[in-house]
Amino acid sequence: MKGSWHRSGQAAMALVLTLSLGACAGGGNGGSPSGSDSASGSASGSSEPGKLEKVRVSLWDRSNSPNGQKLTDTVIVKKLQEEARKEGLDVEYVVLPRSQESEKNSVWMASGSGPDIIITYDMNAMFKWAEQGGLWELDDLLDQYGPDIKSLIGPALDVAGTYKGKRYAIPAMRMSTAAASNMKIRQDWLDKLGLKAPTTLDELYETLKAFKEQDPGGVGKDNVVPWALPAISQGMKGFFFGPMWGAGVATDGPATEMYMPSGNFENGEFHSAVALEEGKEFFRFMNKLYKEGLISKEFVTDVNSQQFIQNYTSGVSGFMESNEDPWVVTKETRKSVPDATWVTLDPLVRPNGTQAMTMANVYGLLSLVPKSSPNPAAAIKYLNFLAKNITLVQGGIEGVHYKEEDGLFVAIDPAKNAEEIDWYFKDLNLLTQGYMGNPTKEQIKELYANESNPDEIADILDPYYRSFENYGKQGPLIDTPRPVSDKSVANITQFLYDALSKAVIAKDFDAEWENVVTGWKKNGGEEYDAEVTQSLVAMNWKTTNE
Amino acid sequence: MKEWKRNYDLYLLLVPAAVFFIVFAYIPMGGLVIAFKDYNIFQGVWDSGWAGLDNFREMLSIPEFFRITRNTLMLNLLGLLVCFPAPIVLALMLNEVRARSLKRISQSLLYLPHFMSWIVLGGIVYAVLSPKYGVVNQLLRWAGVEEIYFMADQTWWVIVYTLSAVWQSAGWGTIIYLAAITAIDPALYEAASIDGAGRIRKIFSVTLPSIMPTIVILFILAVGQMVSIGIEQPLALANPVVGDVSEVISTYIYQVGIKQGEFGLTTAVGMVQSVINLCLVVTANHFARKAGGEGLW
Known part of the structure; x- marks a missing residue:
């Protein structure tokens, strides 16, 4: 009760402040002191008629x-x-x-x-x-x-x-939690070359190589950038979620600004992706792709994702990973390449035989x-x-x-809605994002009824939603304080952007990887992992690796 | 006192400027106290606990601290060596241009980059130097030279950084020098002509000595900025592979300090920066006066 006295005092002061500010701003409601006269607000009689609570x-x-x-x-x-x-x-x-x-x-x-x-x-x-x-x-x-x-x-x-x-x-x-990074591949390119969609990381390599050598888009062999990829940096779309899951990394750690699965929780210990053998092998794979020209030679300097977007929209790329659904990307690409079709690539089969992808959190x-x-x-x-x-x-x-x-x-009248509500009303919704779960194939057709090809869109989008449903995994949300992480995570992230970029373009991958690991340790990586381990043990976390 | 009384109206004119500096420059300095506090935004500056020198200790313990300081100093020193003389040379050259229209046009073109944001300029630099699509590498290929990935090479990156700074600022920097040049008494030039001096001789014996005070003052001010560095240019030109040379104090504060809300640490870094800058200005001023020239004060 002591506490509530103190609080109400504080709150009253804040109220005076708010009211006076409101008055300054000339806020619409004539400044009627209608609201809470008692800051505790727990008294049940606060909704008497005529007496409005201000919020x-x-x-x-x-x-x-x-x-x-x-x-x-x-x-x-x-x-x-x-x-x-x-x-x-x-x-x-x-x-x-x-x-x-x-x-x-x-x-x-x-x-x-x-x-x-x-x-x-x-x-x-x-x-x-x-x-x-x-x-x-x-x-x-x-x-x-x-x-x-x-x-x-x-x-x-x-x-x-x-x-x-x-x-x-x-x-x-x-x-709908079917909203997160997803892999997409050009179906029309696969068809032209008579290839099946790749199901493992090795097959992905073979497919990218075929894209490069056989140039199914007819854009000139030298112009093909099989995998569209921008710089590895904050806010960039240098995503490694799908392929890295395929290499055997899981997402048992908290989300960071590194756009890849965070790491594995095995035998009661958490290890960040870069500290894992699987992580190393994945970047060795990326290094190979770079050397063979299967990703852009200039991806490290594509710091505003411009080339990345240009690559896939101009039809010189056949594989990509981004947050957009395959229809959005197809529509964009068709502006310059009318017969392009991007489809969802189901998660690659991992070394342990499972398939998984990161899915949006429910909150x-x-x-x-x-x-x-x-x-x-x-x-x-x-x-x-x-x-x-x-x-x-x-x-x-x-x-x-x-x-x-x-x-x-x-919508009864889409034009009226565009003018009256579409541009803002979702921002008033503080409780739900969207109103329905994943649509069924039939529902997709209805949703896109005003496009010219609802059947084709349903064919493209249905596998997209189903892949999230079948393989989607969510990382842990740790709600206990993590002082080590607070201190070091920004430094670690900043370091890894640089170090991983260098590892991908390194002439001698193994030597460069030494730098990645030692630098990661110097920036407090091991302490970070130890702290995550503690939290995961405390919350009884089950690995997403299986 | 008498002097005050007699000219009170003139001093009155100073009041707005004085108020401006007191309100916007001196009062905010009180905020420096945050550097010594364990700052909590809900408790405010005064109620937050004292942290002694913890923030400064933490600053020195950051693994990157040595690197970002070195980079800041290196880029600034290069800037001083290359970017500082550039507008002087340019102003002398422009001054010798006789055709008025040509002078006007070249001046306007030279000013242009100054009005563009670094984000735009950064985009242009990246496009021009791109190994696959850029003009420069196109020319290199024609000349039979192997293409160079300028922006991913640390040495080249530093060169590009410095030269792009010249490109952006040199034209604008000429304004002050051109103004100083117009103030030179034409009689000096006539006298020099009578003594038989050519154009080059006149530049070195008349123009340069006449604008020397301006150059010295601007130089002292430039030295005073040695430890601080703007954020736009490094941010616009940086990329993950050149982090070893492109990470500077300002970008570091932005990426690690501001984004994490580490106000205490950030203030400490800012304070150290200001103190070093002040020392540099005082030293430069001292030497300028000792060398017989005029200083700032």
Whole structure:
């Protein structure tokens, strides 16, 4: 109880600050002090008629308004505000530019002037703020005010949003986890050469070689870049997920900015990919491809992915790995090569006979309630209200924007939707990403009904979804503090970008690999692995290697 | 005091500038205290615990610290040797151009790169030097020389870095020198002509000595920037294989400090940078005055 006194004092001060700031900004609602007069907010009588609880919610502005409409005057925003008022909530949307997510959030956290709900995809930011005491704990509030949230996104709540066992975030749930890096290959090239899709890393090598030597695209032997690949660096699309799974590396470690499976958990010990024999052999394989011209000679300097994109869209490449689905890539490539067809390449058979690929985590966007929020209960009440009205932010207003057919939300008038809702309404959805699981083949046809070739698209996309369903694996989400990692992971990552690039283009691979391993150790790689091992043992992690 | 009273209106004109520096330069210096703290953004500057010299110790213990400092110094020293004289030479040359229109056009063309972002310039550099598609290697192939992968070779990368800096800044840098040149008394040139001096003689005996004070002052300022380095150019030109020479203090702070929110450590690095820069300026100034020239103060 002592604590709550202290808190309410703090919160009251924050409230004064928020109100005065709101007044400065001339915020729309005439500054009516309608909201929480008691910061504890746990009193049940807070929703008396006429007395609205104020809640301020972040909303991303992607500066994509089609006709200069103000984001805060849009149809769905108005509708949500109107519906929320019926539940006793006075909702204000605080608009921030999408590209300034991290800056804005940092400033808000530091100055205590932010909205009641802050949104981010950055799990580490949440951990950091939680550790420093900048976020409200949400366990009790969720139990008390969030029954609809729980029933809507239970699976996401089960795996994410906690730190040291306490809840600090409401994670949005990805309805379809078929979204992550996937391998694609040019079916028309395979057909032309009479080849079958490769099923192992060795076969992939043979296929790439055939692409290079026989030039099925007719672009000139010297111009073929069989595997389109950009630089290995942060934000680049130098992905090694699929092929490296195929080499025997698994994803038992936490996700980092290295775009490859993180490492294996064997006999109670975790080893990062570069510390594994499988990892070494994979980069020896890449080194061979480089020497034989099966990847771009210039990939290390393609630091903005330009050549990479050019390679696959101009039809000189036959194999690639990226986050886009094969139809998106096919459509792009067909602009210059009309008969190109990219299809999903199922995961390669690994040395131990299994097949696996990395799949998106079931959680996505995180909603946080900063300590500066005077009334965290109202934030949870808002999210619960959103859970009850979730179709509003999944498809728009039923009967106006969409109608439901076979579990699909079909737009009634796509042109009207493009203008009225499409450009922003998904950003209002803080609880689910998408509205349905993976579509069936029939559903894909309906989804693409307005394209000229829905049958072909279904043929291309169906295997894509099914491969995630059959082989998708998720890495662990460690929610305990990892001080060693905090200190060293950025240095290790930075070092590996350089070192692995050099290993791929090295004349003498074995000598260069020595540098990779010694440098990795010098930057604290072994200590990092030891710490991950501890966490994995504590959470009873089962390896993804089998 | 009397002087103050008599010219109070003139001092009044100074007030806006003084306020500007107090608010935007001196008050923020208080933030340097973060370098000695275990900074927690929710507790603020004052309530965060003291960390003594931990941040500085941590700075020295970073495995890359020696490398990034060496790279910063190396790139800056090369910049001083190559980029500093470039605008002087260019200004002297432009000054000798007699056709007005030619002078105007060449000046504008020389200024142009200054107005482009390094991201764009970086893209141009990469495109021009690409081994497969770039113009330079095309020419090399014609000449029968084996192609060179410039941007992936450490030595070449340093050369490209330095020369691209000249390309970007030299034209713009001529403005100050050209201004100084126009201020030279024409009588000096006439006198030199009467004494029988040719154009080259005049450049060395009249023009250069006349703009020497400007050169010295700019040189002192340039020396003062030796330890700091802008972030755009290294970031735009760097790639993973040349990390050994391209990783500098600013990119390191950005990649490791800012992205991880290590404010204490970052402030410590920034503070050390400023202190070294200040020492360098004072030293350079001292020598400039000792050598008989004018210093900054």
